[in-house]
Every structure is written in structure tokens, then in C-alpha cells.
Amino acid sequence: MTDVTERWRTERVMAAMYDAGVKHGRVATVGAWAMWGADMRRMFADVARLADAPAGASILDIPCGGGFALRGLLPGQAVHYVAADISPYMLGQARRQAARRGVHDAIEFVEADVTALQFADNSFDLCVTYNGLHCLPDPRAALGELTRVLKPGGTLRGTSCVIGRGLRQDALIAMLRRAGVFGNTPHAGDIETWLREFGLDVVSVEPSGAIEFFEARLPRGEQARG
Numbered sequence: 001m002t003d004v005t006e007r008w009r010t011e012r013v014m015a016a017m018y019d020a021g022v023k024h025g026r027v028a029t030v031g032a033w034a035m036w037g038a039d040m041r042r043m044f045a046d047v048a049r050l051a052d053a054p055a056g057a058s059i060l061d062i063p064c065g066g067g068f069a070l071r072g073l074l075p076g077q078a079v080h081y082v083a084a085d086i087s088p089y090m091l092g093q094a095r096r097q098a099a100r101r102g103v104h105d106a107i108e109f110v111e112a113d114v115t116a117l118q119f120a121d122n123s124f125d126l127c128v129t130y131n132g133l134h135c136l137p138d139p140r141a142a143l144g145e146l147t148r149v150l151k152p153g154g155t156l157r158g159t160s161c162v163i164g165r166g167l168r169q170d171a172l173i174a175m176l177r178r179a180g181v182f183g184n185t186p187h188a189g190d191i192e193t194w195l196r197e198f199g200l201d202v203v204s205v206e207p208s209g210a211i212e213f214f215e216a217r218l219p220r221g222e223q224a225r226g
Helices: 003-010 013-023 025-036 040-052 068-072 088-101 139-148 167-178 190-197
Strands: 058-061 080-085 107-111 124-129 150-161 201-208 211-217
Touching (some): 040 068, 080 088, 139 190
Parallel strands (some): 058 080
Antiparallel strands (some): 201 211
């Protein structure tokens, strides 16, 4: 286990600061623009698409953090939603967020490492991963695991900070890596390359400042490539 993984598993102060920022729309929007030159409204719109998931869909949200994406679910929505995170503290925050939004009954909360998931192959119709890949020691392995647990015909989408979208942003990423907050942050273009290597059809990879938004699908009749 790497230091950055252990830090995210056990750290509370850093997790609480991040969680407080992303839960408040205006704070998150201003912060994302100031730090990354990114339009956070794009992320809110992507999360809102969770309301369109059909009845009976199985959804994996990892790292769920304090429940950022739960704002996209509707009370009474008939889905099986797994909110997973390596941090017990974050899972506790996510549980409280789910209760406040009236969606707790649809959610299973699971402690999990995205680079070594305990779920079976072909388990989920949709996997979402917001703001987590850049914190990992091996983001490629995480995408491989998310692809493995995706059903043929299923969708993987999410966001990540990337290196190579601006000198100021790269300097900030380097500082956060030295502080043990970020891991081996992908370079611009890496995520698309990895998605294709794992056999996914890339629907879109869109930059917004130093953040990349991505969406890909596993073709029907296909199995994920190792």
C-alpha cells in the first residue's frame, strides 16, 4: 500500500475540507475555476444524468467521497446504487448526505479500493468516478478494474485532473503530489489511451482547464481486456 492510498484511507481533515467544498455549488464552481481553470457546471450536469438511469440499473460510484454524486439521484428511484470509498470517514459523510436527500434506501455503502475491487466481473450497468483518479498511485489500474466490473453494453464516465493543460495547474498538481494528496496524476491524453486499451468505445473526452471529462462504453458481446 502506498502512502497516498493510506493517507486517503485515514485522513479526516483533508477529506472534510474537500467534502465541504464540493457540496456547495457556488464554492465548488469558484474553486474549480480558480484552481484548475475548469467549469464545474459541466460536472453538475454530468451528475444530474444519474436521474435518467433506468429502473433496475446497477450503478457503482467510486470514490463516492461525501456523496457528491448523490444529488443526481431521485427519491424513490428504482436502482441499485453502490457508493464505495476507501475512507470510512467519507462513507459516513455519504450516508448522512443520502439521508438528507431521501435516497438512502436505494444505496449500498461499501468500503473498497478502486484499484482492487471486490465485485464480480460484469456487475454494473454504469460506473462513475468523479475527482478520484488523480489521487491514485495507479489510475490506469483503477480504470481497468472499473472496466472489469462493467457489464457488456455498460457505460463508464467520470472526471480527473490531468497534467499538461497549463503551467500553473501543473505546478499546483506537483505541489499536491509532494504533499501526498495527489498520486500519479494522468497526463492529458492518458485516460483516452487507457480506455481504448481496455476495449472500451470512447464516446467523449473533453477538457475543461486541467480537468478531463470522459465517457466510454463496453461493446455488447465484449469482455474487458486486461
